Amino acid sequence: MVYMLNVNLLLLVVYFLFILVVNLVTANVIVWWVMFLLMTLGFIWFNHDNQSRASMINYFIIQEVLGFCFLLVSVEWIQFIILLMKAGVAPFHWWVFSVTNNINGLGVMWFLTFQKLPFIPVIQYLLSSQFLYVLLFGIILCYLQLIFIKGYKNMLVLGSTESFNWLMLIMAFSLFSGLLLSIIYVVFFFLLLDHSSSKSWTDHFNWETVFIFMNIPFSMSFFIKFFGLISVFNFSSWLVLAVLLAMFMSMLSFGYWLVNMSAKFYYEGFKVRSYWYWICYPLMFMCLI
Numbered sequence: 001m002v003y004m005l006n007v008n009l010l011l012l013v014v015y016f017l018f019i020l021v022v023n024l025v026t027a028n029v030i031v032w033w034v035m036f037l038l039m040t041l042g043f044i045w046f047n048h049d050n051q052s053r054a055s056m057i058n059y060f061i062i063q064e065v066l067g068f069c070f071l072l073v074s075v076e077w078i079q080f081i082i083l084l085m086k087a088g089v090a091p092f093h094w095w096v097f098s099v100t101n102n103i104n105g106l107g108v109m110w111f112l113t114f115q116k117l118p119f120i121p122v123i124q125y126l127l128s129s130q131f132l133y134v135l136l137f138g139i140i141l142c143y144l145q146l147i148f149i150k151g152y153k154n155m156l157v158l159g160s161t162e163s164f165n166w167l168m169l170i171m172a173f174s175l176f177s178g179l180l181l182s183i184i185y186v187v188f189f190f191l192l193l194d195h196s197s198s199k200s201w202t203d204h205f206n207w208e209t210v211f212i213f214m215n216i217p218f219s220m221s222f223f224i225k226f227f228g229l230i231s232v233f234n235f236s237s238w239l240v241l242a243v244l245l246a247m248f249m250s251m252l253s254f255g256y257w258l259v260n261m262s263a264k265f266y267y268e269g270f271k272v273r274s275y276w277y278w279i280c281y282p283l284m285f286m287c288l289i
Helices: 002-025 029-046 053-072 076-087 096-100 106-112 119-126 129-146 152-173 175-196 207-212 220-235 237-262 275-286
Strands: none
Touching: 002 029, 002 119, 029 053, 029 106, 053 076, 053 096, 076 119, 076 129, 096 106, 096 152, 106 152, 119 152, 119 175, 129 152, 152 175
């Protein structure tokens, strides 16, 4: 069973690398549309036995409707917005959670890594300077959304979505640096989740894994944001301040949630919201200072 899984995974990697190369060397909308269709079919085939039929139906409908619009529309900026929706790039990632909530294990790992890789050449081809504000707004939206999302899997998905926006920003200023960091990030992310779930395929999502994608110093996600901030600072300094403020708010929210999760509320006073509840909760904020 494990041998067949490894063989299927290797074939799927080669399959998606072929799609990536085709998207990289062509600039034809029809060819791109065909490659996007092959990507969708490959992902559905990979998750056909993952007890996630509802997610696969949602994913197929969303991808094919957006792909059909991408094929028919000839306005470049509308094509770019549609492409961001197809790739699940913030702030157009509204549909991502409807897919990831019902898939687990290797399916989530693939969706957050290799599934987005073939979109990169097409996004780079259509990307222009005025769209940088859209990507920056998506990053800020992810940080604000992180305040209200506290599930392990959803936080991991949101952190990956935000990191993908940073990769697009880096690629807008340096194509080689963006592609290199994208490949390193995908491999790092995939190997990290595989290592974190080495004992069980259902144990991908824990606070240690999420913490790595929340700007912990000297992690892969940290360096991506570091180089991204350098690039954006040359473009617009006030946007850097806005992003840093939102980043601080997200880390404060994540830290508060982490302290909250580490303190198991078995004491009855917390259940009835007694005065101990109102004393201990502010003290949790003090632990973050």
